[in-house]
Amino acid sequence: MREADPDRIRSILIVGGGTAGWMAATLLAGRLARQSVAITLVESAEIGTVGVGEATVPGIRDFFRDIGVTGEEVMRASQGTMKLGIEFVDWAKPGTRFFHPFGLYGMASRGVPFHHFWLKRRAEGDATPFSAYSLCTRMAEAGTVMLPPEAPANDLAVFDWAVHFDAGLYARFLAARARQALGVQHVDGMIEGVERAGDRVAAVRLRDGRRLEADLFIDCSGFRSLLLGEAMGVDYEEWGDLLPCDRAVAMPCAHGGPLSPFTRSTALAAGWQWRIPLQHRVGNGYVYASRHLSDDEAAAVLRGRLEGEALGEPRLIRFRTGHRRRFWQGNVVGLGLAAGFLEPLESTSITLIQTGIERLTQLFPNRHFDPALADEYNRIAALEYARIRDFLLLHYAANGRVGEPLWDAVRAAPLPDKLAHKLRLFRSRGALARYEWESFQDPSWLSMYAGFDLWPERHDPMADYFTADELDSAMARMRAAIDRAAALAVPHARFIAERCAAPAA
Secondary structure, eight states: OOOSOTTBOOEEEEEOOHHHHHHHHHHHHHHTTTSOOEEEEEEOTTSOOOOOOOBOOTTHHHHHHHHTOOHHHHHHHHTOEEEOEEEEESSSSTTOEEEEESBOOSOOBTTBOHHHHHHHHHHTTOOOOGGGGOHHHHHHHHTEEOOOOSSOSSGGGOBOOEEEOOHHHHHHHHHHHHHHTTOOEEEEOOEEEEEEETTEEEEEEETTSOEEEOSEEEEOOGGGOIIIIIITOOOEEEOTTTSOOOEEEEOOBOOOSOOOSSEEEEEETTEEEEEEEOSSOEEEEEEEOTTTSOHHHHHHHHHHTOSSOBOSOOEEEEOOOEEESOSEETTEEEOGGGTEEOOGGGSOHHHHHHHHHHHHHHTOOBTTOOHHHHHHHHHHHHHHHHHHHHHHHHHHHTOOOTTOHHHHHHHHSOOOHHHHHHHHHHHHHSOOOOOTTOSSOHHHHHHHHHHTTOOOSOOOGGGGGSOHHHHHHHHHHHHHHHHHHHTTOEEHHHHHHHHOOOOOO
16 A cells, blocks of 8 residues: 655654653644654753743643643642632732733623723723623632533633643653653653754764654753754844843742632732742742842842742742744754743743644644745744733733832833734723734733723723613623622632542652
8 A cells, every 4th residue: 555645754853851842742642643653752861851831821721632631630640720810919019919810801792892891881980890700800819719611601601720730740740641651752861962964953862872863853952952043053032122031030838828729920129929839839939130130139039938938949040031033943843942931921831832732733744844834833933922922021011110120111111013002002992902823812911901900091982882770780790690600619729639639749
């Protein structure tokens, strides 16, 4: 029988383990099942992983589904917890807080988005906060969770959820699945050289003399970018002029409070602090600008803000915000830190790994590596990074922390054209611009506009179809429906204990 494509890819070598490497190995092995593609992952036990991705966004559950596992299984294996969104403390100004939920706000009517009805009533004197129309926010405030209904009665019941997990345990979980169930080969070895053949990588050489060849190489080697950056010479586009932070110090601690179902981001003088609650510990980190704070000072600040006993020493991470100018060059595709980095403000690191793998499966090449495939991959990836960058930049640009050099500078800096247009359009009349390859949809942008009080002066005149009394009655019914739905949720700690508690150590 004649083979369908004699030039098909027969071997893939993934360079580097960690979250990026094992996610790639697991998804590719599943997608390429029955196609006789040998997948090998090489990593060295001598090299640690950065492990910045302990929080995710709801899209991660699509990945779980694709590899045949559930969120509960992952949480059980990785000391994980549920995440309903992100709480932002002291960003709008000191003493304030707001929530970015994974869910909708209110209900649209007659083709008019809900926020215009809320704006109409606010102008007429109704002081009910916008967040009162979000079920997800209500549960987060109460520290309760539930699984979304399979068939929600209306938009008021629509919400989503993601997970927090121990990145090391998550990678171990994926590694076991990739090796035992999917046949991925694992090589423990230190790479000491890369062999080129024209415009492609031919093989990597290990310190012990072994030589690993492949048709397609996936670079998951972290910030070093061993294949894409070093071997293929792809330059890095830096965005330090837009996003000011270039370092992070991380330190876990014991729990000192309830098991909250959300990530917390607290603005500090030189950056911001993350708090990620896991079953066995709390992940903490201070993301900061080194020109405003020394490494020792950052570690001291973080240590002084821990809620419980420190469970490790401070770990310093240096990074450059931005991405490689090409994500796919020749027969090398970069994923994770090898491709680029956007600070973990909205938990997008793992999202970019996931979408990168998915995009590769959609544009999967043969051994000719048609440049059109790489061009399209690179076009989409660059757009995706830029869209996320702009969403993160909004957090900085809209801050109200007056009198602090870092925050004053980012507030005064000019914005990229696409973000500036999006803001002008919303401030004009509450219109929401949507660009190609936006990772964050309208509700996420609305949560930022509401949190930073960036509301327009005018609402959509189409909202004037309803009288004030009609809107009052409808909006009261919405709040009551949210109350009823929220009453079905259970405390987060109870949900974890009953459904996905990790085995005792």
